[in-house]
Ligand code: SF4
């Protein structure tokens with residue numbers, strides 16, 4: 330038989346299944362992948378360097394744009410790091426709000442992941458169902474912060490504004506009748522919390538629907554079971570975190586192991602997988618959505634009962650109330666000082682991780698006592714996950730590359746920073 | 747157990763379960779909103795295109811304090827100022843680069859006289875590169891055109907700030 334050389338194949342950077350701008354150089358022997366070499370950096374925007382040139386608060390918005398599928402979780406890590414350096418504690422209501430929105434973000438992220446992963450492997454309908462639910466959560470984002478994705482809502486010392494008392498409503502016009510609008514508005518009559526409560530009641534049955542479509546489906550199983558297996562020890566060695574690690578059966582979740590905010594007061598379970606293949610990671614993420622739903626329910630119940638401040642009243646760190654600023658000279662001075670110069674953070678360094686939907690998202694800040702970070706480093710979970718792709722794909726078929734890429738849950742905003 | 751599995755495989759039960767879901771959704775009323783005839787609700791806090799506001803008597807609110815340009819993370823606002831005839835400080839240039847702006851809302855938060863505001867306009871386009879610069883006149887015009895709506899929305903949200 331004639332000797333055949335390996336074929337080098339380019340995958341991406343404009344490939345629909347590459348989830349952004351990933352370029353893979355694959356060495357193929359027929360259909361079988363021998364080696365995979367991921368090329369990253371095509372979405373590098375220098376966020377870390379940029380943050381060194383701006384007062385602390387300016388970078389909150391840029392954190393949203395790192396992992397643009399789980400926006401508020403990234404803000405959370407940044408804000409927590411600053412708070413720890415400053416040694417301030419946000420009010421308890423703000424902590425609950427943050428936890429609630431972190432979990433909303435988790436569901437948002439997993440829904441997008443599920444939809445796209447499904448789409449890559451050929452489950453078309455699922456994508457539409459996932460986005461149907463995402464829409465409601467996006468509305469929550471918009472109601473609270475004014476933006477559907479890049480919220481810029483968390484602040485060191487709390488959150489920007491309290492939850493709104495009313496939800497925006499559909500309006501009737503000559504293309505849509507009053508009765509139809511009334512039906513569309515049925516869950517928008519109350520406060521934002523009522524809207525979220527209504528969502529959490531509906532959501533479990535929707536997850537059942539997704540599972541009916543996928544969990545037992547033979548095609549889904551053929552594409553995911555025993556694909557990209559990672560042993561637990563190896564997963565730890567590779568620096569996996571989040572669902573990637575839990576899928577391999579290691580029970581590690583920062584919300585339990587190093588509880589931040591009010592996670593230690595909340596009741597939820599950590600799902601883990603058994604085999605560490607794509608299928609188990611799918612099961613873990615689906616169960617995480619259910620658990621997040623429970624957490625949101627607990628937060629809604631608490632927030633409904635306990636009104637209060639959502640940001641600390643320390644005018645060196647947070648702006649004074651607007652009404653006060655208009656009449657009170659001192660408040661006005663604080664207002665000007667804060668918005669022109671910002672606040673100075675004491676000298677020191679801190680690493681502050683949160684359990685973002687993808688894994689451990691951490692922010693490391695070195696402060697030299699100025700109003701800007703001396704150095705900011707972002708630990709992106711996707712980076713460690715992508716680094717393992719060669720190991721996970723070796724020996725599999727070309728089509729499995731897509732399964733593995735999907736299961737990694739990559740977002741290049743965060744990976745390339 | 748084995749027999750059960752064989753029955754499951756042969757009857758395609760797993761696929762039929764999925765098809766049941768799709769069939770159910772096939773007959774459900776659709777959630778699609780017929781944009782642009784019907785629009786989805788927009789929150790009072792929505793952060794869209796920026797505008798400059800005036801007082802009721804038509805006087806410009808902006809006092810050229812430049813807080814908004816100082817707080818802008820994207821350096822999207824450029825301001826020049828001068829003393830005007832009536833002795834007040836006014837801007838002579840107030841440009842917002844729509845390509846740089848990240849719609850973070852910091853400028854509105856910072857403005858001490860509520861001059862610069864975020865409207866809920868998100869449907870706009872430009873055909874030439876230079877149109878990305880929104881000049882003072884354009885911003886003031888936008889504020890005039892949508893004054894009622896902006897004031898109504900801002901009042902509703904005022905007590906949260
Ligand atoms: S919204 Fe943000 S980015 Fe845009 S002009 Fe205002 S401060 Fe700058």
Ligand code: SF4
Pocket residue numbers: 807808809810811812813814815825856857858859860861862
């Ligand atoms: S818009 Fe407001 S913050 Fe900006 S210069 Fe004018 S008064 Fe100052």
